[in-house]
Amino acid sequence: xxxxxxxxxxxxxxxGDKVNISCKASQDIDDxxxxxxQKPGEAPIFIIQEATTLVPGIPPRFSGSGYGTDFTLTINNxxxxxxxxYFCLQHDNFPYTFGQGTxxxxx
Amino acid sequence: xxxxxxxxxxxxxxxxxxxxxxxxxxxxxxxYRMNWVRQAPGKGLEWxxxxxxxxxxxxxxxxSVKGRFTISRDNAKNALYLQMxxxxxxxxxxxxxxxxxxxxxxxWGQGTLVTVSS
Numbered sequence: 001x002x003x004x005x006x007x008x009x010x011x012x013x014x015x016g017d018k019v020n021i022s023c024k025a026s027q028d029i030d031d032x033x034x035x036x037x038q039k040p041g042e043a044p045i046f047i048i049q050e051a052t053t054l055v056p057g058i059p060p061r062f063s064g065s066g067y068g069t070d071f072t073l074t075i076n077n078x079x080x081x082x083x084x085x086y087f088c089l090q091h092d093n094f095p096y097t098f099g100q101g102t103x104x105x106x107x
Numbered sequence: 108x109x110x111x112x113x114x115x116x117x118x119x120x121x122x123x124x125x126x127x128x129x130x131x132x133x134x135x136x137x138x139y140r141m142n143w144v145r146q147a148p149g150k151g152l153e154w155x156x157x158x159x160x161x162x163x164x165x166x167x168x169x170x171s172v173k174g175r176f177t178i179s180r181d182n183a184k185n186a187l188y189l190q191m192x193x194x195x196x197x198x199x200x201x202x203x204x205x206x207x208x209x210x211x212x213x214x215w216g217q218g219t220l221v222t223v224s225s
Contacts, residue, residue: 098151
């Protein structure tokens with residue numbers, strides 16, 4: 001089973017900031033990493049596929065990087081609407097596994 | 108527009124059974140693999156089960172539910188199911204239906220809450 005270690009668990013940012021969220025896999029998963037955003041009471045939204053590809057319709061201030069075991073979600077020029085829970089998912093092998101999630105607060 | 112609508116959640120006693128359903132619309136259901144994913148209160152997400160588009164070529168389960176849960180689908184009805192037996196307190200969670208492109212999950216439903224308690 002591939003364990004995903006996501007950090008930080010919580011972060012606070014000011015509008016206009018740049019933030020990075022990390023997800024480290026316990027084994028090589030190529031680029032089989034997706035990122036999601038979830039707001040309270042809502043279904044998760046798909047934001048990054050295959051580690052680096054922005055999902056159509058997602059603002060370009062979101063980006064993803066990484067390959068193998070180390071992955072990063074970056075949000076540039078943070079906006080208040082970006083306050084949410086963010087999580088990573090590896091789909092390289094079964095069982096699919098998730099990072100523990102990051103709660104992003106906007107001051 | 109892709110829509111996934113779960114139903115069937117509720118309160119059930121330990122050892123009991125429940126069947127979740129997911130109604131899919133806005134896409135060719137049989138062309139997509141599907142998953143169930145759950146989130147316990149205050150916890151992270153846990154993948155539960157996967158089924159291939161045909162329903163017959165591949166199914167997978169998390170070890171935590173293997174032997175107790177059964178995933179199935181009816182492509183004629185555009186429906187996904189999760190039969191949950193021998194339910195335990197640790198199965199208490201919001202259960203999400205999630206579409207899989209073969210490159211992981213893209214769309215999620217809103218979820219249905221399952222509470223296992225006496």
